[in-house]
Amino acid sequence: MGGHQFVANHVKPLGASGIRRVFDLAASCSNPINLSIGQPDFPVPANIKDAMIEAIRNDHNDYTVTQGIQPLRERIVRQLHEELNWSPEPLVTCGVSGGLLLALMACINPGDEVLMPDPYFVSYKHLVHLVGGTAVPVSTYDDFQPNPDRFAEAVTDRTKIVLLCSPANPTGVVTRDANLAAIAEMAERHDLLIISDEIYDMLVYDGPATSMVRFAPERTVLLRGYGKSYALTGLRLGYAAGPSEVIAQMSKLQQYTFVCAAHPAQYGALAAMDTDMSAEVNAYRGKRDLICKELEDTFDFVRPSGGFYLFLKAPSRFESATSFVDEAIARNLLVIPGNAFSERDTHFRASYAASDDQIRKGCDVLRSIAG
Numbered sequence: 001m002g003g004h005q006f007v008a009n010h011v012k013p014l015g016a017s018g019i020r021r022v023f024d025l026a027a028s029c030s031n032p033i034n035l036s037i038g039q040p041d042f043p044v045p046a047n048i049k050d051a052m053i054e055a056i057r058n059d060h061n062d063y064t065v066t067q068g069i070q071p072l073r074e075r076i077v078r079q080l081h082e083e084l085n086w087s088p089e090p091l092v093t094c095g096v097s098g099g100l101l102l103a104l105m106a107c108i109n110p111g112d113e114v115l116m117p118d119p120y121f122v123s124y125k126h127l128v129h130l131v132g133g134t135a136v137p138v139s140t141y142d143d144f145q146p147n148p149d150r151f152a153e154a155v156t157d158r159t160k161i162v163l164l165c166s167p168a169n170p171t172g173v174v175t176r177d178a179n180l181a182a183i184a185e186m187a188e189r190h191d192l193l194i195i196s197d198e199i200y201d202m203l204v205y206d207g208p209a210t211s212m213v214r215f216a217p218e219r220t221v222l223l224r225g226y227g228k229s230y231a232l233t234g235l236r237l238g239y240a241a242g243p244s245e246v247i248a249q250m251s252k253l254q255q256y257t258f259v260c261a262a263h264p265a266q267y268g269a270l271a272a273m274d275t276d277m278s279a280e281v282n283a284y285r286g287k288r289d290l291i292c293k294e295l296e297d298t299f300d301f302v303r304p305s306g307g308f309y310l311f312l313k314a315p316s317r318f319e320s321a322t323s324f325v326d327e328a329i330a331r332n333l334l335v336i337p338g339n340a341f342s343e344r345d346t347h348f349r350a351s352y353a354a355s356d357d358q359i360r361k362g363c364d365v366l367r368s369i370a371g
């Protein structure tokens with residue numbers, strides 16, 4: 001064996017996710033305190049489960065049309081109209097990851113540049129490179145607001161897309177309206193497409209997160225998901241909506257790749273859109289308050305307004321956030337080093353999608369390491 005050249009040259013250099021490295025290290029921990037999780041810890045509401053089980057029993061297990069089942073698409077259209085007074089054709093996708101890949105495949109020519117706030121969600125940079133583009137991270141340290149001036153400075157004649165995320169992973173920061181407006185204006189000036197990843201839109205604790213659609217309805221591809229809001233990440237469901245020429249190409253590409261989103265899960269999404277999640281959101285607001293209170297005297301961080309992450313600065317006596325995280329793992333606590341999401345290795349991500357007891361125990365360990 002060996003000596004073959006089976007694997008494509010552009011795939012080999014992609015680093016494995018820094019999150020995976022923590023999980024590999026964690027294999028040696030027994031019953032760790034886990035603040036590394038990227039999904040909610042509440043169960044899927046019963047009515048959503050029932051809708052999916054009924055769909056399976058009613059033999060909705062075959063392919064759907066690529067765009068998604070009609071009642072779900074109509075429900076999404078109603079939602080976007082009521083919320084944003086916006087009427088694009090939606091495409092039901094296999095999670096936000098599916099929508100993101102299709103949007104990048106549909107829009108990137110070789111060498112096109114994609115601006116993205118740094119820190120960024122783990123897959124952004126790699127997906128851009130996979131489809132032949134160039135990722136251009138734009139620092140948002142230390143307040144984690146995408147600063148319109150820094151974005152404007154990063155624009156070149158190859159810039160094609162601005163990829164934004166609010167509320168953000170890994171910071172939980174909600175982009176301020178003024179910054180959205182200024183970036184929309186910049187996109188207009190340079191004729192850029194905006195991809196707005198709003199997967200955490202429902203998990204907000206200090207008022208709603210404004211959608212980029214309000215500022216750039218003609219040039220935004222909106223990506224939303226059901227996984228985080230309803231705790232059904234494994235069912236792989238989301239939707240994309242935006243300029244019809246882009247959505248049409250994404251639909252065509254979906255035919256040849258994912259084909260369609262899982263049929264029974266689409267019935268789950270339909271039920272989900274009429275399910276009140278305020279109790280779960282209130283519980284998560286409580287967890288946000290808890291973790292912030294536990295750590296505010298010891299660590300530097302920006303108080304998050306959405307999602308379920310806190311992005312903390314590692315104490316300066318550590319040479320990198322990775323060495324801080326190695327120390328945490330040695331003490332049986334899992335958190336993720338910031339370089340999984342960033343060009344910098346100064347911060348780390350703690351998730352509060354965990355029980356209050358786990359959060360308190362994890363914070364005890366973090367404080368004890370910080371000394």
Ligand SMILES: Cc1ncc(COP(=O)(O)O)c(C=O)c1O
Binds near residue numbers: 038094226233
């Ligand atoms: C910002 C962001 N976008 C996209 C995704 C992927 O979502 P999905 O599971 O719907 O593919 C995640 C998951 O962690 C995320 O945090």
